[in-house]
């Protein structure tokens with residue numbers, strides 16, 4: 001009888017994740033293992049993987065243990081590591097609630113992008129304090145076919161290029177990362193968002209995610225879009241002194257982003273645990289060869 005390892009499946013606005021509870025950080029999850037688990041045909045399937053570890057048990061989170069008991073060890077579906085995942089933090093918190101490890105209310109979660117505050121309502125949406133956006137030097141030009149657009153360089157712990165377009169269909173099939181120039185601006189790759197207006201403080205977006213491809217939603221991307229739109233619209237809270245709230249429609253649902261005059265950003269959206277099960281360590285060893 002080979003070892004069976006528990007997993008769960010969850011999503012936030014259809015950005016979906018394999019959740020692997022491993023409080024003592026006992027599992028070895030190299031990139032090939034993550035990619036095998038996230039494979040939508042031969043594995044469980046997911047845009048990414050949430051490795052659930054106590055901060056004290058992980059070398060990258062140990063010094064945050066006093067502030068946040070749990071560390072979201074986030075991985076993209078291709079096995080690469082990313083600094084932060086906004087939809088992932090909501091699903092991570094929902095898992096902790098589902099497992100009875102936390103109750104409703106406020107929770108601190110350690111991530112590679114720092115400690116994030118999460119408010120878990122009894123049911124319904126979850127709100128995450130996403131920190132502040134940075135606007136590194138060097139915007140880029142993004143191209144799809146004959147069209148190209150200037151894209152705003154926004155960092156939410158992870159890199160984003162935000163392009164405002166007339167029609168989301170102009171982003172094309174997004175089977176590949178849209179070419180951007182100069183390529184040197186994002187040496188570690190980038191998440192590219194295409195944004196179209198839907199009304200006052202209301203936009204819709206599509207995203208090509210680094211390490212995952214086009215996804216149905218990107219939480220950090222929605223935050224990058226909201227802060228870029230506020231500056232485009234003359235609604236920068238640091239200038240107006242009033243919070244700016246944007247509704248961001250993604251293919252998988254709706255997120256609401258509020259940026260405060262002090263720059264802090266809050267994102268509110270759903271988080272669902274879909275299923276739980278076990279995978280077979282022998283199967284995984286066979287897949288990895």
Ligand SMILES: N[C@H](CCC[C@H](N)C(=O)O)C(=O)O
Pocket residue numbers: 015048076081082083084085086087088158159191209210211212217218219220221
């Ligand atoms: N693909 C992203 C990480 C996941 C971001 C996204 N799923 C979110 O909800 O923020 C990156 O490599 O920076």
